[in-house]
Amino acid sequence: MDSIREPKKSFTCWEGVRLIDQYLISAGAPLVSGGLIGFCIGWAIKKIMKLVFIGLGLLMLVLGFLEYKHWISVNWTVAENQSNVIVTYVANRIAAVTQHMNHEVPIGVGVLGFMPGLVLGLYKG
Numbered sequence: 001m002d003s004i005r006e007p008k009k010s011f012t013c014w015e016g017v018r019l020i021d022q023y024l025i026s027a028g029a030p031l032v033s034g035g036l037i038g039f040c041i042g043w044a045i046k047k048i049m050k051l052v053f054i055g056l057g058l059l060m061l062v063l064g065f066l067e068y069k070h071w072i073s074v075n076w077t078v079a080e081n082q083s084n085v086i087v088t089y090v091a092n093r094i095a096a097v098t099q100h101m102n103h104e105v106p107i108g109v110g111v112l113g114f115m116p117g118l119v120l121g122l123y124k125g
Contacts, residue, residue, distance in 0.1 A: 034113025035120075042121020045094050052090050056083050 063079060066072045098118065 031113040035117035038114035038117025038119075039121040039124075040117075041098065042118040042123075043125035044121075045098070046122050046125030049090070049094070052087065056086065059083075 060079065060083065063072070063074050067074045
């Protein structure tokens with residue numbers, strides 16, 4: 001019985017490649033998906049902020065035109081304060097949403113995938 005031994009399994013190159021591929025896929029997929037989600041959210045946030053600023057600018061333009069025509073009288077101090085309140089509220093809500101999303105995703109995906117994607121989306125959007 002001692003003379004009959006099972007042959008040792010040799011580790012082939014292809015098994016090593018498959019093992020490395022599995023590790024790369026299991027580690028890389030969450031990072032890539034987190035980065036993609038972060039990019040999409042950053043892009044959307046920047047587009048929303050642009051629309052908010054364009055809307056406030058057009059509102060101020062219309063108010064200025066109507067005051068120029070003497071159809072209305074505008075207290076510009078109150079209008080400036082209200083527009084600052086609106087911009088601050090929108091910025092705080094966006095910050096709260098992104099902070100909440102960052103707490104919901106795992107730390108590796110959030111820090112290494114989501115946050116760089118978010119920054120890139122804000123930059124490119």
